[in-house]
Amino acid sequence: MLEMFYVGFTQILALKPLILIFLGVGVGIIFGAIPGLTATMAVALCLPLTFGMHPVDGMALLIGLYIGGVSGGLISAILIKIPGTPSSIATTFDGYPMAEKGEAGRALGAGIFYSFLGGTFSFLVLFFIAPPLADIALKFGPPEYFSIAIFSLTLIASLSTGSTIKGLMSGIVGILLSCVGTAPIDAFPRFTFGFRELDGGFNLLPALVGLFAITEILKTAESDIEIKLENIANYKIKGFGFSAKEFVEQLGNFIRSSLIGTGIGILPGIGGGTSNILSYIAAKKMSKHPEKFGTGILDGVVASETANNASIGGALVPLLAMGIPGDTVTAMLLGGLMIHGLSPGPLLFTTSGNIVYGIFAALIVANFVMVLMEYFGIRFFVRLLKIPKHIMLPIIIVFCVVGAYGLNNRVFDAWSVMLFGVIGYAFEKWGFPLAPVILGFILGPIAETNLRRGLMMTQGNFLPFLTKPVSGAFLVIALASVIYSVIKERKRAKG
Amino acid sequence: MRVDTRKRDLYLGIGFLLFSFGVWIASLSIKHLVVARISSSFVPQLAAIILAVLSIILILQSVFGAPKSSAETEPIADQEGQSASKRKRRVQLTFLLILFYLLLLEPVGFLITTALYLFFQFWVLSRRKPNLALYGIIAVSTSVIIYYLFVKVFILFLPAGILG
Numbered sequence: 001m002l003e004m005f006y007v008g009f010t011q012i013l014a015l016k017p018l019i020l021i022f023l024g025v026g027v028g029i030i031f032g033a034i035p036g037l038t039a040t041m042a043v044a045l046c047l048p049l050t051f052g053m054h055p056v057d058g059m060a061l062l063i064g065l066y067i068g069g070v071s072g073g074l075i076s077a078i079l080i081k082i083p084g085t086p087s088s089i090a091t092t093f094d095g096y097p098m099a100e101k102g103e104a105g106r107a108l109g110a111g112i113f114y115s116f117l118g119g120t121f122s123f124l125v126l127f128f129i130a131p132p133l134a135d136i137a138l139k140f141g142p143p144e145y146f147s148i149a150i151f152s153l154t155l156i157a158s159l160s161t162g163s164t165i166k167g168l169m170s171g172i173v174g175i176l177l178s179c180v181g182t183a184p185i186d187a188f189p190r191f192t193f194g195f196r197e198l199d200g201g202f203n204l205l206p207a208l209v210g211l212f213a214i215t216e217i218l219k220t221a222e223s224d225i226e227i228k229l230e231n232i233a234n235y236k237i238k239g240f241g242f243s244a245k246e247f248v249e250q251l252g253n254f255i256r257s258s259l260i261g262t263g264i265g266i267l268p269g270i271g272g273g274t275s276n277i278l279s280y281i282a283a284k285k286m287s288k289h290p291e292k293f294g295t296g297i298l299d300g301v302v303a304s305e306t307a308n309n310a311s312i313g314g315a316l317v318p319l320l321a322m323g324i325p326g327d328t329v330t331a332m333l334l335g336g337l338m339i340h341g342l343s344p345g346p347l348l349f350t351t352s353g354n355i356v357y358g359i360f361a362a363l364i365v366a367n368f369v370m371v372l373m374e375y376f377g378i379r380f381f382v383r384l385l386k387i388p389k390h391i392m393l394p395i396i397i398v399f400c401v402v403g404a405y406g407l408n409n410r411v412f413d414a415w416s417v418m419l420f421g422v423i424g425y426a427f428e429k430w431g432f433p434l435a436p437v438i439l440g441f442i443l444g445p446i447a448e449t450n451l452r453r454g455l456m457m458t459q460g461n462f463l464p465f466l467t468k469p470v471s472g473a474f475l476v477i478a479l480a481s482v483i484y485s486v487i488k489e490r491k492r493a494k495g
Numbered sequence: 496m497r498v499d500t501r502k503r504d505l506y507l508g509i510g511f512l513l514f515s516f517g518v519w520i521a522s523l524s525i526k527h528l529v530v531a532r533i534s535s536s537f538v539p540q541l542a543a544i545i546l547a548v549l550s551i552i553l554i555l556q557s558v559f560g561a562p563k564s565s566a567e568t569e570p571i572a573d574q575e576g577q578s579a580s581k582r583k584r585r586v587q588l589t590f591l592l593i594l595f596y597l598l599l600l601e602p603v604g605f606l607i608t609t610a611l612y613l614f615f616q617f618w619v620l621s622r623r624k625p626n627l628a629l630y631g632i633i634a635v636s637t638s639v640i641i642y643y644l645f646v647k648v649f650i651l652f653l654p655a656g657i658l659g
Contacts, residue, residue: 394613
């Protein structure tokens with residue numbers, strides 16, 4: 001393993017990948033800090049840039065964007081009480097009260113430092129869990145992959161915000177959208193209605209850009225909120241804002257939040273957006289002074305910022321070991337790898353080990369770069385918060401169109417961006433969550449291909465899907481998670 | 496102007512039910528090509544059935560459900576009717592602008608269409624008094640910078656249109 005790390009670092013510690021990591025982290029922090037722009041969007045918009053690059057260079061850029069995107073959210077969460085991304089929602093609970101007390105610098109310093117620590121923790125977990133997990137996954141056949149895909153789908157649908165029924169419906173719509181185009185196994189063109197452009201189906205990139213970026217601009221067109229300059233809290237960072245004694249005090253909180261963050265990250269479909277809130281709640285419950293939470297104490301910021309970065313390493317575990325994305329950003333990374341002809345999954349470790357360890361090295365380097373940039377560049381990022389949204393969002397739309405067009409050099413993909421944008425906007429208005437749509441879109445084909453392959457192996461017998469231990473277990477958990485969330489919802493509706 | 500979420504969910508349920516019927520009918524034309532237990536029509540049809548069942552549950556929930564169950568998921572609270580209609584118009588105009596942008600992108604070319612799109616989009620989204628001269632400068636320079644950045648640095652192809 002050590003020599004593989006050596007190979008990884010020699011690839012990353014060259015001029016080009018380093019520049020790309022700096023670029024990625026910087027742009028990522030900007031996207032993270034500006035409310036409405038997320039890490040997913042940053043990765044989606046920059047994905048087309050990686051088409052012409054060497055896979056390791058491309059991944060270096062995307063990893064930088066991912067880490068920057070998750071870490072940038074704390075800036076606006078602490079300084080203007082608006083979480084820059086869903087990953088920093090819980091950071092506002094104590095981060096902004098700290099800023100009001102004149103401790104903005106302390107909150108920022110601790111947030112940055114614990115983002116780094118949380119990330120590092122989860123990367124270590126990734127390095128030790130992913131290779132053996134890939135070894136186990138090598139023995140998986142179609143039934144196991146089918147069941148894991150179904151499990152992931154039900155999990156995201158039932159854990160997403162709002163009603164379980166709507167979450168499941170979103171997931172199904174995603175599966176149906178993925179059915180458009182050439183079917184797996186027998187290559188029959190489905191739902192193309194005679195349009196040749198639809199033969200290849202919808203591309204993942206336009207789908208993601210449409211659902212998340214276009215939806216966002218339409219929502220902005222509708223809202224009346226604007227960031228006012230005077231709302232930005234005063235801040236001054238000195239050191240990391242906490243003493244050695246406080247560090248020891250936060251140790252338990254840090255370990256718990258890291259575990260929650262990494263665990264949530266590993267679960268398919270949910271990531272930093274969920275883990276920061278769960279870890280904040282856990283920190284409050286376990287605390288000796290829960291009443292102080294929300295008044296501006298360090299514990300809250302530490303819990304939230306540790307957990308959201310810890311989800312990064314977690315989310316990469318199922319992606320690299322099994323080819324199943326852990327959240328929407330890793331879904332984009334999946335697309336990024338596939339464009340270079342690399343299919344993430346257990347075989348990746350044996351066939352392209354150098355790229356896997358290149359990614360590992362990029363994670364470590366990008367994490368250091370994130371601390372440096374956020375710590376020393378904070379004034380610059382804060383200034384960017386002042387760019388009016390009505391100038392910034394249209395420019396982002398142009399980037400969306402360029403990216404979608406550059407995919408295949410055809411306007412058709414730009415049209416699909418638009419289609420998915422309209423779907424996304426409508427779904428938001430109707431109270432349907434968007435993440436299940438994209439997960440259904442990605443996992444639908446994985447489930448279908450493996451179902452049909454599996455049935456061919458078993459001569460059309462469904463029973464082995466249930467009787468094989470791993471496959472059966474995942475299907476049972478999938479069913480249980482739906483039943484559990486329906487019961488929970490009924491209780492909530494009554495109570 | 497409060498949206499009644501239960502009524503909305505009722506219509507949505509009916510809409511998705513009809514949609515799942517449509518999917519089912521469209522999937523009937525998928526042919527059974529290989530000798531196997533299930534063909535390419537299996538997953539779409541199964542998805543259509545599940546969607547239909549979920550739609551019926553949604554309809555039943557909205558008719559018989561506790562009145563408050565879904566009210567909390569309504570995120571938008573409208574204060575004034577006038578600003579609401581203004582917002583609606585901004586969304587419609589934004590939508591139209593993107594539509595025209597895509598339509599004209601190939602025939603007219605990236606540089607001109609992008610500059611025009613940006614200019615009008617800035618205008619539509621601006622909340623205060625629009626500064627048209629500034630918008631024009633930003634629109635043109637952004638369009639030029641993006642074009643050269645992508646075509647020269649990242650070697651992506653963009654439609655040159657009438658300038659090509």
